[in-house]
Amino acid sequence: MSDKSKSIANKNNINQDERLKKVSPLRVLLNRPELGALGGSILVFIFFGIVAGDTGMFSAYGTLNFLDVSANLGIIAIAAAMLMIGGEFDLSIGSMIGFAGICIAIPAIYWGWPLWMSIIFAFSMAVLVGYFNGILVVRTGLPSFIVTLAMLFILRGLTLAITRLITGRTQVPGLRVLIEDDPIAWIFATDTFKGLFNWLGSMNLIALRTDGTPLATGIPPSVLWFVGLTILATYILMKTRYGNWIFASGGDKNGATNVGVPVGRVKISLFIGTAVASTIFATIQVLDAGSADTMRGTLKELEAIAAAVVGGCLLTGGYGSAIGAAFGALIFGTVSMGIFYTDVDTDWFKVFLGAMMLIAVIFNNYIRRKVTESK
């Protein structure tokens, strides 16, 4: 019980219910959706600390490596988590990543557009795709699982067909030279805190290349996007009216509608959110690799949903957290990279991913029962 409610209760001279047990702090913590993922992250770090502590996994270079992978997954996992809290799924995230990639590459390489215009074009397409997903789900009342599964195939097919039609290939390289001097591309392609890393290198605190520059050159853009989006999503969910509408729309659509929540608009905006997050993911990757690939992002939608579920989102909606999804992504990213530093064959990663998700779902289900059970 918080101090505030206690003071309110006392002010109104309410008799304390003698049948009320004291709620332990542990129980309060258990009621937070992100607890499972937080605990999981700690376990994962302890595990690799023991197994791979002396292998360079936790050197500056190694750490940035697994943070980069986690961050990329986290960007889409957070958007997927918000949509799941709002009671819907988006299976077209992975295909949207591939689609957004060629939306940047083809105009920039084949049509001679400036890179910034291609990037804006890709984001506009994302808004359209998200809106289309959303309006279809809201208007038809069909399960979003089916609607976005259809979109998964349509977008991937479009990506392949259009790319081959225009370029005759399935890859569009040659973007790297366009990044310099572009007014927008740096947002998705700049390593930050380079000075700090140079300084750390000069102090011999981090590993150096043979030419004396540090091996880890700076914080990759994905990590800053990831942190920024986690903060933004948490702020929206916990601190704004729109956040309350998201929980309400996912928790009980009819109830929310009855008290005036614009459920349809909320859901459409969340679908736009996942498509835009996919495009952020795609832009960072395309600019990093210097090329777009039609198969990029394949199966990412399932990893994003898995991270959201491990992060405490219920598949039925109305419950979950962005911080949880961020930790979910951190677990997956850390394990997928960390496994290289151990003697374990990397083939086992998917086994781990599946087992982790299963445990998370069982745990979440238990928590949900605890939260909703009558006293």
Place this chain on the structure above:
Amino acid sequence: MSEYLIEFNNISKFFGKVIALKDVTMKVKKGEIMCLLGDNGAGKSTLIKTLSGVHKPDEGEIIVEGNKTTFDSPKDALDMGIATVYQDLALVPLMSVTRNFFMGREPQKGIPFFKTFDIEKASEVAAERMAQIGIDVRDPSQAVGTMSGGERQCLAISRAIYFGAKVLILDEPTSALGVHQASVVLKYIVKAAADGLAVILITHNVHHAYPVGNSFTVLNRGKSLGTYEKKDLSREKLLGMMAGGEELDKLEIELKEMNRINN
């Protein structure tokens, strides 16, 4: 100014060939509880939906505070202070008391475009409102799912009152509740009426309706069997009307007949 806060005169509603409601008249004064009773299929649901603006009546008139009016949508009714608490209560079990209390009508603070949900103020109001009706919510951030059925009902009613209800339409507020919980809710309804609201209490439970009601309207097969003041009506008579007294009499005769044959 009419002495009634809300009047429904000769309301009829047809669905194709089906006459769902025919010439139903109800009037409720400020501070009064009018109980609307009827068996399953009597037209209670249709009537509630007509009262709350979901359906438009095909005949008849609605008069709110002396002015003839029509409801084009539930929002219209709500704007005129006519709030309906449906059986599902429009509460989300996984959300906190505060978040439920202000769902869809969250108080905000801050500068435009960066407004935040003023959760401190909201928690204060929610806890205070619940405390007023004797429910100590300990922690307004606890999930509604942890509350009892009666507490949830009270929360939904309290929310409707807080957001300016003058007429409160309650759909079967006690049907899913145990004896003690039901009495808590009924007490709260009486208090709400005493505070100046007009209450329309829809139920099929005479034992819940009779002690709290000031007047009683019985619906049977879409028609009103009339409105009676409490002083003109005994509990037994109400029970009889409600269940279709003749049918029970017939049943009694049949049962006797069966007993005779069996013996």
